[in-house]
Amino acid sequence: MTKDVIALTQRMPDAWAVLAGLLSGGPDKLVNATGEGAVVQLCDEQGRPLVSVEAPLLIQVEGEAERLLGTTDAPRVPFWWTEARATTGVPEAERLAGTFAARLAALSGGTAWPPEAARSLGVVQSDGISVAPTPAAAQPAVDVLTDKVAVVIMDRPVVAMTAWLSDAFRAAAGAERGLQIVTPPGTRLSPAVLSAMPGWPSRWVVQDERDGYYDGLSGAVLRWQEGMFATVVPAGATEDDPRTPVAASYQQVVNTGExxxxxxxxxxxxxxxxxxxxxxxxxxxxxxxxxxxxxxxxxxxxxxxxxxxxxxxxxxxxxxxxxxxxxxxxxxxxxxxxxxxxxxxxxxxxxxxxxxxxxxxxxxxxxxxxxxxxxxxxxxxxxxxxxxxxxxxxxxxxxxxxxxxxxxxxxxxxxxxxxxxxxxxxxxxxxxxxxxxxxxxxxxxxxxxxxxxxxxxxxxxxxxxxxxxxxxx
Incomplete structure (x- = not known):
């Protein structure tokens, strides 16, 4: 699963700190810029991105790191938020992103999230790595691209309407595709994402041990079929009686009094x-x-x-x-x-x-x-x-x-x-x-x-x- 790694620093990462982070894969890695310079990418020998880094964002609002990341270790406001996104299916890319964030935190004073992804400052051995071809890799937030949907895989406590995801929404809409967000079972959705979610075939796809995948908003059990996640149609179903199965995890209602x-x-x-x-x-x-x-x-x-x-x-x-x-x-x-x-x-x-x-x-x-x-x-x-x-x-x-x-x-x-x-x-x-x-x-x-x-x-x-x-x- 794709990993987002975030450096939360007291000082704005200067050019030398960013350069040190980008060299986490060794000096032979290629550096590319996209998004009118707002995104810097660490690439393989063919120029395909391993890690994409968003421009640092100055956070002046108390509680945002805790709300979206669940961390209480962020510096006091104002602080700088720098996101790095590793390419899907490449373990070395995830370690590169973690090392990048760890180096930024060490040089600019701060912490990295998640802590376990950013423990090493050493060079990551990544020679000979092959990554996803374009066009999927051309959009940093998109992990899988078909003629029907763009799929974004996210492993965060809260799926937020980040600049990454906002770009993915726009790109999918411009290409007349749906956007499907895939998350592990413990992830929640920000109301900001929910308000922007377009209609079918866009959906929130939740991984589940018992049912495989289900829709996080309706509970409908899903399968990957014909180039997208779609509802399971059981035998004997009709248009008037679709009999769509609902995941057991979705039905576990807890009344907290909130x-x-x-x-x-x-x-x-x-x-x-x-x-x-x-x-x-x-x-x-x-x-x-x-x-x-x-x-x-x-x-x-x-x-x-x-x-x-x-x-x-x-x-x-x-x-x-x-x-x-x-x-x-x-x-x-x-x-x-x-x-x-x-x-x-x-x-x-x-x-x-x-x-x-x-x-x-x-x-x-x-x-x-x-x-x-x-x-x-x-x-x-x-x-x-x-x-x-x-x-x-x-x-x-x-x-x-x-x-x-x-x-x-x-x-x-x-x-x-x-x-x-x-x-x-x-x-x-x-x-x-x-x-x-x-x-x-x-x-x-x-x-x-x-x-x-x-x-x-x-x-x-x-x-x-x-x-x-x-x-x-």
Missing amino acids: RQLAVTFRTVHPADERLVLGGALETVWRELTGEPPAGWGTAEPANLPWSPGRLTDVAFARAPEPTWLVVVGGPERPGLATVRITRTKAGVEEDVTLAFGYGPGEELPLDALPRMAEALATRHRLQSMLLQLRKAGRGLTVPPRFEGPGVPLAFVLGAEEVRAMPDDRAVRTPLSEPPVRLGPKARPAYYYPLPGDPSDLGGWAEFERLVRHLKGA
């Missing part, structure tokens, strides 16, 4: 050079946690301290192309959001998916939800918002086993949407509980309370009735 509060909303702003983005997300964070977000970035780990101004600069520099961002909270209150900023005919849209995690003894800020919704409706041009409660882990990462769906706590309709409705449709609904008016009487938004009982999925039927009513169906 919960997640999920917030999904959209704001629409007039396109204006004075516009500052991120204010709605910061308002939600402050209302529900008492603090602003800790940091943000265009990939994971989130490396920049929270700054709506810098966020806005990045989005405007990329316009009219959309901008995808990840935003995180501090370790004391796990929170993670993905933000998609898009320029449309209506203006500048922010689509936000956010979740906060709570332990068994921690109280959820349910009383603050109407106040938070009113702040968005009156100050941040809220279009709509859905609030949900889930029985799921406090740490927010997605395990390869069944977690129950969320249940709706409330739906919020912005003032412009209310104004566009005929008569009093927004006020007189089929729900048993009347909506709560938000904002001024002349320009109201409405907060629609829903049952919100995690043990009863009937709240979705109520939500569907409400939406059908609001649409005039």
